Amino acid sequence: MGIYTLILAGGKGTRLWPLSREDYPKQFYNIFNRSLFQKTIERALIFSKPKEIIVVTNERYKFRVLDDLEEMEVNIPKENIIMEPAARNTLPAIYLGIKNIKDVANANGKVAVLPSDHFVEVDGSYKEAFEDAIKISKRYLVTFGIEPKNPHTGYGYIKPGKRIDGSIEGAFEVAKFVEKPDLERAKEYVNSGYLWNSGMFMFDIGIFMKECELHQPELVKLFELPVEEAYSKLPEISVDYGIMEKTKKAAVVKLNSFWSDVGSFDSLYEIFEKDESGNAIRGECIALNSRNNLVFGGRLAAIIGVEDLVVVDTKDAVLVCNRHDSQQVREIVEILKKRNDKRAEVHRTAYRPWGSYTVLEENQFYKIKRLTVKPKKRLSLQKHYHRSEHWVVVKGTAKITVDGEERLLRNGESTFIPAGTIHRLENPGLIPLEVIEVQIGEYLDENDIERFEDDFERV
Numbered sequence: 001m002g003i004y005t006l007i008l009a010g011g012k013g014t015r016l017w018p019l020s021r022e023d024y025p026k027q028f029y030n031i032f033n034r035s036l037f038q039k040t041i042e043r044a045l046i047f048s049k050p051k052e053i054i055v056v057t058n059e060r061y062k063f064r065v066l067d068d069l070e071e072m073e074v075n076i077p078k079e080n081i082i083m084e085p086a087a088r089n090t091l092p093a094i095y096l097g098i099k100n101i102k103d104v105a106n107a108n109g110k111v112a113v114l115p116s117d118h119f120v121e122v123d124g125s126y127k128e129a130f131e132d133a134i135k136i137s138k139r140y141l142v143t144f145g146i147e148p149k150n151p152h153t154g155y156g157y158i159k160p161g162k163r164i165d166g167s168i169e170g171a172f173e174v175a176k177f178v179e180k181p182d183l184e185r186a187k188e189y190v191n192s193g194y195l196w197n198s199g200m201f202m203f204d205i206g207i208f209m210k211e212c213e214l215h216q217p218e219l220v221k222l223f224e225l226p227v228e229e230a231y232s233k234l235p236e237i238s239v240d241y242g243i244m245e246k247t248k249k250a251a252v253v254k255l256n257s258f259w260s261d262v263g264s265f266d267s268l269y270e271i272f273e274k275d276e277s278g279n280a281i282r283g284e285c286i287a288l289n290s291r292n293n294l295v296f297g298g299r300l301a302a303i304i305g306v307e308d309l310v311v312v313d314t315k316d317a318v319l320v321c322n323r324h325d326s327q328q329v330r331e332i333v334e335i336l337k338k339r340n341d342k343r344a345e346v347h348r349t350a351y352r353p354w355g356s357y358t359v360l361e362e363n364q365f366y367k368i369k370r371l372t373v374k375p376k377k378r379l380s381l382q383k384h385y386h387r388s389e390h391w392v393v394v395k396g397t398a399k400i401t402v403d404g405e406e407r408l409l410r411n412g413e414s415t416f417i418p419a420g421t422i423h424r425l426e427n428p429g430l431i432p433l434e435v436i437e438v439q440i441g442e443y444l445d446e447n448d449i450e451r452f453e454d455d456f457e458r459v
Contacts, residue, residue, distance in 0.1 A: 003052065005048040008115050009027055017329050017333050021347055023347070050074055090199075112130065113203065118260065129170065140249050141211060143244060144255040151183060156180055156197035158196075177250075178194070216243065219242070266310075268294065278293075287302075288302075288304045298315045315348055354377040378425065383420060383422045384448045386441045386448050387443065394434045398410075
């Protein structure tokens with residue numbers, strides 16, 4: 001009987017905008033020398049082998065997952081990376097992943113469920129809590145509760161009930177789940193021994209499936225359909241609301257390790273090391289008479305006489321807010337979406353399975369990019385109807401295909417691709433290829449592309 005780990009990696013991370021964007025959300029952002037997703041994989045490997053790890057994500061993040069795994073040299077079978085056709089909250093994602101374990105692996109063991117966008121300090125307490133959860137998961141659906149350090153209004157809470165087993169000090173039946181409270185109620189919860197709801201679980205697969213049949217029979221029935229059809233009819237529903245708040249088998253195990261859902265810049269500030277003035281700084285910053293600030297500088301940032309601020313500069317956007325108001329950042333994202341502003345979704349640097357591109361400058365009729373192509377990777381064979389492109393190689397060697405003719409371009413060499421020409425860019429070398437691309441035309445959007453061949457099976 002194996003311990004499977006199911007990792008949820010489909011979140012958008014809008015509360016950390018402009019660092020986190022929909023195309024490159026916080027779980028893949030390299031904040032801690034590894035991405036949060038990679039750190040989650042490291043935790044998964046404590047109890048599971050690579051073949052026992054399941055990742056539920058979506059097509060948008062598929063290649064971010066694969067790139068992070070390749071960088072770690074962790075070989076998870078490709079069939080273990082499951083694509084949701086649409087976002088439907090945590091219960092459909094968890095059910096899809098566990099159903100896959102049961103159907104494909106024909107397994108009925110234990111499964112740990114881990115969000116990929118949380119920060120958790122792995123220590124003896126972490127391993128002990130999971131070992132305790134494995135023991136009581138024979139009878140209970142187990143979640144993990146964090147002892148509050150302050151009355152936080154950004155987390156849900158769990159009220160522990162009767163102790164389950166005298167030999168396991170921190171295991172309780174769940175008396176009640178409560179939603180994110182206001183400050184006064186949060187203070188009451190902390191004083192009454194409530195725990196923060198971590199969103200991590202340990203399930204026995206058989207018990208979980210039976211509880212789904214009992215409390216969510218319509219969801220179970222929909223999953224008898226093909227996945228695309230099922231998701232077109234599924235409601236958005238969290239595992240807490242759909243199962244944990246309804247089941248009579250809910251238990252909570254105390255987790256004493258440091259934990260954060262990294263759900264705001266204020267929570268990010270809590271994690272980072274500070275200087276003698278309490279400033280947490282990433283990048284280059286000169287701080288005068290300033291205390292308790294969080295600064296992410298894409299350029300040199302200078303702050304004078306300020307306290308409790310968040311300052312984030314990503315070159316295409318600057319965020320300045322009070323640290324304690326940083327939960328409201330998602331409202332900025334909603335405003336940008338209503339304006340159809342792409343800065344809600346994409347950084348100046350956008351990541352692709354072949355590498356990345358950075359927009360250096362753009363106007364109505366031209367756009368200048370820096371393309372970085374990984375060794376032995378190539379773009380799709382494609383053409384554009386509304387723009388021509390001029391490529392200049394600045395590093396490495398490029399293999400180009402233009403209307404069926406192949407040739408090599410070296411440092412300083414260039415080529416011109418007229419609109420309507422079928423073309424491809426490839427890096428045949430062993431070092432990253434860098435190309436400056438100048439696009440000229442009346443329509444420069446990324447959707448002006450027709451693909452004829454693609455190594456990554458994109459539409």
